[in-house]
Amino acid sequence: MSDRPGERAPTEEKPRLKEYEGEGITVTFEPRRCLHATECVRGLPEVFDLSRRPWVQPDAADPGLVAEVIRRCPSGALQYHPAEAGAEPPDSPTSVRRTPSGQLVLRGDLLVTGPHGERHETRVMLCGCGASANQPYCDHSGPCAEPDDDDADRR
Structure with missing residues (x-):
């Protein structure tokens, strides 16, 4: 724990990344970065459903639509890799x-x-x-x- 009351001590745990592979897109999820903005579950409930396992099913919607909803994730906990392109393109300008x-x-x-x-x-x-x-x-x-x-x- 930290020396300050109410403050959590930093962890040295290496980030854990979960991968959900689909035909046209692979979705990755880093649980520690999720801030529960719910952009994913509100945007595409057929792909992102917390009541089932696995909770992410990338093939349940068009890959372009999945990518569009993932880009709404403010924390970057969800990311994607298109099958044909390799990596999520960054916004430009920054x-x-x-x-x-x-x-x-x-x-x-x-x-x-x-x-x-x-x-x-x-x-x-x-x-x-x-x-x-x-x-x-x-x-x-x-x-x-x-x-x-x-x-x-x-x-």
Whole structure:
């Protein structure tokens, strides 16, 4: 634990990535980065259904539609790899937005450095308060995590 009351100690656990392979698209999911914005389950419930296992079924919709819904994921917990292209293309130009409570939402061709080295990213939500146990990513554990920060209309 951390020395400060109410603050979680950072973990050194290596990020766990789950992969769901489909015919035209592969979906990856990093549970520790999920901020439960529900863009996926609201956008394509036939693909993303928390009540079944596996909860992601990439072939339940057109690969282009699956990619479109995944790109709504603000944290980057969900990503995709098209069968023909290899990797999710980054937004261009790169954009940075600070939420009203201080988190940084970045989209573009990103190189993020954390406890496990450098990672190429296309979408991230970075901690703005320093309380996240998943640094540099936000995990909604600190004061910079307000429920309305996940509102898609404000992005």
